[in-house]
Amino acid sequence: xxxxxxxRLLGAIPTLAILSFFTFFIVHLIPGSVAQIMLGEAAxxxxxxxxxxxxxxxxxxxxxxxxxLGGVLVGDWGESFRYQRxxxxxxxxxxxxxxxxxxxxxxxxxxxxxxxxxLASLSPGSWLDRLLITLSSLGISIPSFWLALLLSLYFxxxxxxxxxxxxxxxxxxxxxxxxxLVLPAIALSIPSSAVIARQMRASxxxxxxxxxxxxxxxxxxxxxxxxxxxxxKNALIPVITVIGFRVTLILDGSFVxxxxxxxxxxxxxxxxxxxxxxxxxxxxxxxxAGVLVVVTNLLVDISYxxxxxxxxxx
Amino acid sequence: xxxxxxxxxxxxxxxEVISGRGRFVKRIIxxxxxxxxxxxxxxxxxxxxxxxxxxxxxPMKQNFSAVxxxxxxxxxxGTDSLGRDSLSRILHGARIAFWASSQAILIAVVLGVxxxxxxxxxxxxxxxxxxxxxxxxxxxxxxxxxxxxIAVIGASLSNAMIAIGIIFSTRYLRLTRGVVLAExxxxxxxAAQVTxxxxxxxxxxxxxxxxxxxxxxQTSVLFGAVILIESSLSFLGLGASVGIPSWGGMLxxxxxxxxxxxxxALPPGFAIMLTVLAFNLLGxxxxxxxxxxxxxxxxxxxxxxxxxxxxxxxVSPQHGDVADEPKKALVLQDLEVRFPSLNGEMxxxxxxxxxxxxGETVGLVGESGCGKSITAKALMGLIPPxxxxxxxSLKLNGQELFGSSRxxxxxxxxxxxxxxFQEPLSALDPTYKVGDQIAExxxxxxxxxxxxxxxxxxxxxxxxxxxxxxxxxxxxxHQFSGGMxxxxxxxxxxxxxxxxxxxxxxxxxxxxxxxGQVLDLLRDLQAxxxxxxxxxxxxxxxxxxxxxxxxxxxxxxxxxxAPCESLMLHPKHPYTAALLGAMPQNQKRIGELANIxxxxxxxxxxxxxxxxxxxxxxxxELCSSQSVALSTxxxxxxxxCLRAEELQLELRQ
Numbered sequence: 001x002x003x004x005x006x007x008r009l010l011g012a013i014p015t016l017a018i019l020s021f022f023t024f025f026i027v028h029l030i031p032g033s034v035a036q037i038m039l040g041e042a043a044x045x046x047x048x049x050x051x052x053x054x055x056x057x058x059x060x061x062x063x064x065x066x067x068x069l070g071g072v073l074v075g076d077w078g079e080s081f082r083y084q085r086x087x088x089x090x091x092x093x094x095x096x097x098x099x100x101x102x103x104x105x106x107x108x109x110x111x112x113x114x115x116x117x118x119l120a121s122l123s124p125g126s127w128l129d130r131l132l133i134t135l136s137s138l139g140i141s142i143p144s145f146w147l148a149l150l151l152s153l154y155f156x157x158x159x160x161x162x163x164x165x166x167x168x169x170x171x172x173x174x175x176x177x178x179x180x181l182v183l184p185a186i187a188l189s190i191p192s193s194a195v196i197a198r199q200m201r202a203s204x205x206x207x208x209x210x211x212x213x214x215x216x217x218x219x220x221x222x223x224x225x226x227x228x229x230x231x232x233k234n235a236l237i238p239v240i241t242v243i244g245f246r247v248t249l250i251l252d253g254s255f256v257x258x259x260x261x262x263x264x265x266x267x268x269x270x271x272x273x274x275x276x277x278x279x280x281x282x283x284x285x286x287x288x289a290g291v292l293v294v295v296t297n298l299l300v301d302i303s304y305x306x307x308x309x310x311x312x313x314x
Numbered sequence: 315x316x317x318x319x320x321x322x323x324x325x326x327x328x329x330e331v332i333s334g335r336g337r338f339v340k341r342i343i344x345x346x347x348x349x350x351x352x353x354x355x356x357x358x359x360x361x362x363x364x365x366x367x368x369x370x371x372x373p374m375k376q377n378f379s380a381v382x383x384x385x386x387x388x389x390x391x392g393t394d395s396l397g398r399d400s401l402s403r404i405l406h407g408a409r410i411a412f413w414a415s416s417q418a419i420l421i422a423v424v425l426g427v428x429x430x431x432x433x434x435x436x437x438x439x440x441x442x443x444x445x446x447x448x449x450x451x452x453x454x455x456x457x458x459x460x461x462x463x464i465a466v467i468g469a470s471l472s473n474a475m476i477a478i479g480i481i482f483s484t485r486y487l488r489l490t491r492g493v494v495l496a497e498x499x500x501x502x503x504x505a506a507q508v509t510x511x512x513x514x515x516x517x518x519x520x521x522x523x524x525x526x527x528x529x530x531x532q533t534s535v536l537f538g539a540v541i542l543i544e545s546s547l548s549f550l551g552l553g554a555s556v557g558i559p560s561w562g563g564m565l566x567x568x569x570x571x572x573x574x575x576x577x578x579a580l581p582p583g584f585a586i587m588l589t590v591l592a593f594n595l596l597g598x599x600x601x602x603x604x605x606x607x608x609x610x611x612x613x614x615x616x617x618x619x620x621x622x623x624x625x626x627x628x629v630s631p632q633h634g635d636v637a638d639e640p641k642k643a644l645v646l647q648d649l650e651v652r653f654p655s656l657n658g659e660m661x662x663x664x665x666x667x668x669x670x671x672x673g674e675t676v677g678l679v680g681e682s683g684c685g686k687s688i689t690a691k692a693l694m695g696l697i698p699p700x701x702x703x704x705x706x707s708l709k710l711n712g713q714e715l716f717g718s719s720r721x722x723x724x725x726x727x728x729x730x731x732x733x734x735f736q737e738p739l740s741a742l743d744p745t746y747k748v749g750d751q752i753a754e755x756x757x758x759x760x761x762x763x764x765x766x767x768x769x770x771x772x773x774x775x776x777x778x779x780x781x782x783x784x785x786x787x788x789x790x791x792h793q794f795s796g797g798m799x800x801x802x803x804x805x806x807x808x809x810x811x812x813x814x815x816x817x818x819x820x821x822x823x824x825x826x827x828x829x830g831q832v833l834d835l836l837r838d839l840q841a842x843x844x845x846x847x848x849x850x851x852x853x854x855x856x857x858x859x860x861x862x863x864x865x866x867x868x869x870x871x872x873x874x875x876a877p878c879e880s881l882m883l884h885p886k887h888p889y890t891a892a893l894l895g896a897m898p899q900n901q902k903r904i905g906e907l908a909n910i911x912x913x914x915x916x917x918x919x920x921x922x923x924x925x926x927x928x929x930x931x932x933x934x935e936l937c938s939s940q941s942v943a944l945s946t947x948x949x950x951x952x953x954x955c956l957r958a959e960e961l962q963l964e965l966r967q
Contacts, residue, residue, distance in 0.1 A: 015450055018446070018447070018450060019450055019454075023462075026462055026465070026466060029466045030465075030466055137591060137594065137595065138587070138591065140590075140591075140594060141538065141587050141588075141590035141591035141594055142587050142590075143542055143545055143546070143565075143583065143586050143587065143590075145546065145549055145565070146565055146579070146582075146583035146586065146587070149565065149568070149569055149572065149579050149583070150579060150583070153572055153576050153579065157573065210740070211735065211737060211740040211741055212740060212741055212742055212743045212744075214696065214735075214741075215733070215735055215741040215742070215803070216743070216754075217694075217696055217727065218694050218696060218727055218728065218732065218733040219727065219728035219732065219754065219755045219758075219806060219807070220723075220724045220725065220726065220727035220728030220729055220755060220758060220759060221724075221728070221754055221755065221758055222724055222758065223720070223724075225754075225758070230743050230745075230746070233743075233745045233746075234743065234744070234745055248453070248454065248455040248456070249455070249456075251455045251458070252455045252456055252457035252458070252546075255457055255458075255550075256457070256546045256549060256550060259549070259550060259569075260569060267550075270458075270461050271461075271550050271551065271552060273461075273465065274461050274464050274465045274469060274552055275469055275551075275552070277465055277466075277468075278465075279465060282461060282462050282465045285458055285461065285462075286454070286458060286459075286462055289454055289455050289458045290454065293453045293454060293455075297453075307745060308744070308745060309744070309745060309790040309792070310744065310790070310792050
């Protein structure tokens with residue numbers, strides 16, 4: 001298993017290298033000059049030239065890339081054009097909130113999705129199955145930020161069970177922290193739950209048709225054990241792939257939902273950065289997303305190894 | 315894929331194309347959800363085009379005497395904080411959603427499809443590098459990529475759509491390349507036969523028709539996804555500019571005002587959800603119709619417990635039974651199994667009687683599709699639904715089993731009747747260690763602890779001749795060869811020392827050298843455990859090797875039943891004689907009857923009279939009109955043939 005992890009991590013290096021190059025290059029794709037953006041419209045040509053020299057924008061591209069990458073690796077992610085503040089500092093402050101929502105929503109999606117999928121496949125074609133399929137079609141199509149709006153309207157504003165807006169750090173009050181994350185995570189998890197449920201249902205129904213399930217029945221193994229022990233483990237293998245795909249989509253959703261609940265995550269920071277062409281922030285965002293994708297793929301691979309002994313041995 | 319590879323250069327006849335399309339349309343019409351989705355999509359497009367005419371008010375016109383109103387006759391969906399009519403804004407929002415999404419999809423197609431064609435066609439390094447980039451872009455969060463692109467080119471609705479177009483072009487690239495690669499594979503083979511045809515031309519004339527349908531499905535689903543992203547971006551203020559009636563923007567305004575007028579959030583949200591839903595359902599529906607499926611929920615059902623059956627006919631003694639008969643372990647009488655079909659229920663197995671004496675091995679022989687396996691499954695209570703046992707009685711040591719509850723069957727299976735299968739590797743769960751799989755019935759039936767069960771599993775593996783059993787219990791099925799895996803399956807079947815073992819072609823899938831070993835093993839184990847065995851096979855050689863008695867099945871009936879030697883040397887039924895003649899070792903001796911002409915009739919198309927008569931060399935007029943009963947010709951020798959007494963079917967020695 002350790003060998004597998006090492007191999008996968010090494011395999012991710014070229015991906016991250018290519019991604020970092022493109023990320024670095026964003027700065028040079030902007031029409032006009034970075035120095036112009038930093039100094040504003042009124043800046044004189046002379047000042048712009050001085051700043052450009054200071055930033056090393058005259059150097060050959062590869063040297064600039066090397067310098068930038070070296071900085072990124074040691075945690076120097078540059079300075080925000082807009083706030084004249086270290087990007088790393090902003091990210092350390094903002095990213096954990098987004099990550100918490102994403103992870104919380106992912107856990108809910110996995111729990112909801114797998115349970116609903118198993119429930120639907122227990123009696124295929126029944127009214128319950130049809131109801132769950134219909135609900136999952138709706139769930140896939142629902143914009144999660146709209147759902148968040150409706151949930152907050154009813155459960156936060158009307159009933160007062162949850163805070164309408166805002167975030168409490170976990171070290172301040174762990175209960176309030178959790179309370180503040182419930183609605184965003186639920187809203188964010190619905191579309192993913194629906195997709196996972198559909199995949200789970202199809203996959204489990206497929207496994208329950210297989211020869212070894214007939215053989216288990218012929219051994220008198222209880223239907224419960226067949227579904228929960230054998231069916232689930234085999235059926236999860238393709239579902240894991242889908243769960244992996246959902247991580248980036250949940251992250252995307254989190255950027256939007258943070259706005260609804262005024263949560264101090266990456267979402268609002270990135271939106272502001274887009275509007276002000278605050279490129280260093282965007283670059284940091286892309287790189288963090290890239291690392292998250294690599295970590296997700298690694299976790300997916302490890303889960304495969306755990307579920308499928310054929311992968312583990314070879 | 316394409317049709318036969320040989321006539322690649324020809325187009326299919328026009329009639330075929332039309333009937334193909336007709337079928338497709340028929341399938342679509344059979345799916346009410348798809349039809350509804352199609353109607354919605356058409357309405358959406360029309361509203362998008364004619365929003366100006368349809369909207370009751372100017373979507374930008376403010377009316378400060380009517381702000382934040384609830385729905386009324388004047389304002390069907392109420393008004394917003396500036397007194398603008400929500401309905402008019404929703405209709406105009408449809409226009410923005412339609413045009414913006416079309417723009418994004420167009421960009422995605424224009425970028426993705428040619429690159430995919432090129433990548434698939436050129437192949438090699440170009441393909442690998444391009445796909446590498448494509449996969450990186452595909453794996454990143456789409457919104458994050460959109461942020462990056464919009465940051466560079468500036469925030470506006472058109473730019474947002476360019477960003478989305480770039481992101482979704484990765485899907486088209488991947489799809490197109492896949493189709494090209496699949497076609498290339500086929501065409502190169504075909505091109506070797508059709509000389510003088512240029513491969514690029516052949517390739518492109520074949521790809522365009524083949525790519526059309528997956529492209530339509532993809533576009534339908536992506537249209538929904540684009541609308542979701544467009545509304546997200548507009549909600550964040552990175553898409554349609556403030557004030558413009560886009561659905562996402564309306565939701566953002568609703569967010570600011572919903573404390574005062576919660577209804578504002580409903581219309582745009584529903585508009586987005588229903589539109590996305592319609593495109594998703596349409597995509598699914600088209601895909602199902604293309605694949606020839608009728609609906610998404612049309613999945614096969616897993617087996618259900620057997621319903622209670624009425625036992626018809628009284629339990630009369632078997633033909634040729636005598637007073638001091640051997641003790642019977644298993645008695646099956648008058649089994650009838652039916653499966654539903656398009657023309658009502660069809661009877662797959664009828665009037666089957668069989669019994670197994672204690673310690674006896676009985677062969678059940680016949681070609682594929684004659685009902686052997688269904689009979690075996692009936693003995694285990696495992697007829698796959700929607701099939702069902704409509705009549706019959708099954709007694710295990712005198713206890714009636716048909717009509718047992720699911721829980722009762724679970725107790726019987728594996729402990730009193732066990733089964734082994736044709737494909738040992740697919741009879742084992744690939745994700746669990748074999749030791750655990752052998753231990754499982756022991757824990758279920760004999761309530762052994764995990765440790766005790768594993769100890770027993772080691773003993774059993776040793777018994778069935780798996781070397782180093784204490785080590786091998788920790789291996790997974792894929793680490794076993796076919797022969798060894800069959801030994802594992804046998805060990806599991808014997809774990810609870812059953813009275814009856816049903817062996818469903820257990821040696822068919824194995825190498826010839828291994829077959830003999832497994833047969834020897836089964837013979838030894840049977841003697842050791844004193845169990846009865848029903849051995850299902852199509853190989854009369856195996857029957858001669860291991861069975862005491864044999865029964866020959868044809869088209870769902872038993873046609874001959876006799877002690878092995880009698881059956882082999884003096885077959886009474888022409889079908890048995892034909893099977894014997896088809897054995898390779900007998901072919902040399904007789905030189906004729908090498909194969910049996912025709913095929914086993916299908917259950918819904920059984921011939922009248924004797925079911926074998928259309929294939930029988932000795933058939934007479936009477937054979938096709940009079941149904942034939944099983945009659946006794948000698949002690950323990952029964953045959954279902956009108957001419958059994960007169961025919962001399964002995965094989966020349």
